[in-house]
Amino acid sequence: MITETDRLILRPFNEGDFESIYLMNSIPEVLTYIPQDPLTDIGQAEEVYHNIIMSAYQEHGFGRWAVHHKQDDKVIGFCGPKYIPEYDKVELGYRYFPEYWGKGIGFEAAEATVKTLKPQYNIDLVIALILHGNNGSEAIAKKLGMHIHEENEYQGAKVHLYQMDL
Numbered sequence: 001m002i003t004e005t006d007r008l009i010l011r012p013f014n015e016g017d018f019e020s021i022y023l024m025n026s027i028p029e030v031l032t033y034i035p036q037d038p039l040t041d042i043g044q045a046e047e048v049y050h051n052i053i054m055s056a057y058q059e060h061g062f063g064r065w066a067v068h069h070k071q072d073d074k075v076i077g078f079c080g081p082k083y084i085p086e087y088d089k090v091e092l093g094y095r096y097f098p099e100y101w102g103k104g105i106g107f108e109a110a111e112a113t114v115k116t117l118k119p120q121y122n123i124d125l126v127i128a129l130i131l132h133g134n135n136g137s138e139a140i141a142k143k144l145g146m147h148i149h150e151e152n153e154y155q156g157a158k159v160h161l162y163q164m165d166l
Contacts (some may be wrong), residue, residue, distance in 0.1 A: 002065050002080075002120075003112045008105065009068040010079060010112060013053050017066055020055075021045040029098050033134035037156040056082060062121050064093060067109050069100070076100050080111035081117060081126065086154070087131035087161075090117070092126045094140065095119045106140045114144060116166045128162040138162075 002010045013021065022045035024030060026038045026101055056063030065080035077096030084091045092113060094106055117123040127149070128141045141162040149163035 005112050005118050006109050007070055008112070009070060009111055010065045010109060011068060012057060013049060013064070013066045013078075015049065016081070017075055018042055018045045018049060020066065021048055023097065024077060024095055027097070030095060033131040034095070035131065035155040046063065047126050059083075062123075067094075067096070067105070069105075076105070077109075078105075079113050081113070081121065081123060084127070084129070084154075087127065087129075089125065089127045089163075090123050091115075092128050092141075092144075094137070101136065106136070110144055112142050114166065124166050126164060126166060129159045130159050130162060132160065 002012070004010065019042065022039055022042050025045065025048065028038060031038055053063055060083050062081050064078040064082055065075045066075045067079050068074065069076045077094065077100065079094040082093055083091045092110060094110055096106060114126065118128060128146055130137045130141060138160065144164065146162035146164040148160050150161045152159055152161050
């Protein structure tokens with residue numbers, strides 16, 4: 001476990017999370033503001049786990065973490081830091097299943113994550129790359145105390161780059 005809140009446990013992903021990884025990367029509504037093609041089978045989720053998630057854990061000591069909802073006893077999304085080489089900065093990213101939107105879970109997980117970054121990982125600045133129009137993610141970033149640092153592009157999409165010192 002990385003950290004927890006009253007409702008959530010943030011922990012590293014494991015091989016039992018392939019279905020959740022698949023769903024987070026295949027539901028069109030979830031991918032509205034994600035510049036990537038949806039996954040089409042569970043085998044692709046296994047590749048994401050091994051080639052992206054585990055690779056980040058091994059290379060940087062951190063990465064996106066599974067957000068486990070205590071009451072529902074399941075992974076409902078992810079939240080966590082990811083090193084972005086194009087910016088040479090650590091991004092706070094988050095994604096959740098639609099049935100958990102608008103319940104404060106995104107902010108709750110993001111706030112718990114931010115509180116771990118400096119003491120546990122010596123990260124003292126964090127960014128959020130948010131596609132134009134993603135009002136929900138922008139609201140979380142602002143509530144955390146992040147401010148728009150610049151407008152830029154990431155993976156071919158226009159983004160607001162939010163930033164804050166920790």
